[in-house]
Amino acid sequence: xxxxxxxxxxxxxxxxxxxxxxxxxxxxxxxxxxxxxxxxxxxxxxxxxxxxxxxxxxxxxxxxxxxxxxxxxxxxxxxxxxxxxxxxxxxxxxxxxxxxxxxxxxxxxxxxxxxxxxxxxxxxxxxxxxxxxxxxxxxxxxxxxx
Numbered sequence: 424x425x426x427x428x429x430x431x432x433x434x435x436x437x438x439x440x441x442x443x444x445x446x447x448x449x450x451x452x453x454x455x456x457x458x459x460x461x462x463x464x465x466x467x468x469x470x471x472x473x474x475x476x477x478x479x480x481x482x483x484x485x486x487x488x489x490x491x492x493x494x495x496x497x498x499x500x501x502x503x504x505x506x507x508x509x510x511x512x513x514x515x516x517x518x519x520x521x522x523x524x525x526x527x528x529x530x531x532x533x534x535x536x537x538x539x540x541x542x543x544x545x546x547x548x549x550x551x552x553x554x555x556x557x558x559x560x561x562x563x564x565x566x567x568x569x
Contacts, residue, residue: 438476439562441555444526445482447567448489453529455567456480460534460543473542478565479557480549484522488513498528523549 440459444452458464462474488496493514501508513525526549534540548557 439479439557439560440476440565441479441481441557441562442565442567443481443553444567445485446487449486449492449525449529452480452486452567453526453533455565456526456530456547457533459565460530460546471539473539475543475546477546477548477557477560477562479555479562480523480526480547481553481555482551483526483549484517484551486517486525493517522551 442452442456456478459478460475462468462476465474467474494512496513497510498512498516499508499510516522516525527544527547530547531540531544534543548555
């Protein structure tokens with residue numbers, strides 16, 4: 424009988440990757456980032472365990488959307504109160520104070536909707552500009568269009 428070994432958080436080696444999304448398509452970059460966060464690029468991938476790596480995304484304000492998504496795509500959120508539905512477009516978010524939210528929303532939608540997905544999402548670090556405070560972790564560059 425064949426058995427598989429479960430990998431714990433301590434046994435999996437965590438790496439840090441940096442992704443420059445300047446000029447990259449949002450969906451393709453988000454797919455690659457979500458796969459690395461889950462650990463699907465490793466031989467030790469386990470669906471119910473956190474075996475993924477940390478991902479740093481830089482230049483989030485220069486991400487590209489294809490077609491008319493910049494103006495036609497709408498993100499909704501609700502405050503919980505009557506009439507509390509708010510909506511925004513990627514064009515407004517990228518020009519506003521928080522352009523990194525576009526990347527976060529795209530990647531979050533590709534992760535599991537469970538407690539595991541919440542833990543995986545904490546390993547994503549998104550920055551609008553080219554600088555990030557994680558130089559001490561010695562991140563390696565990750566190509567998103569492979």
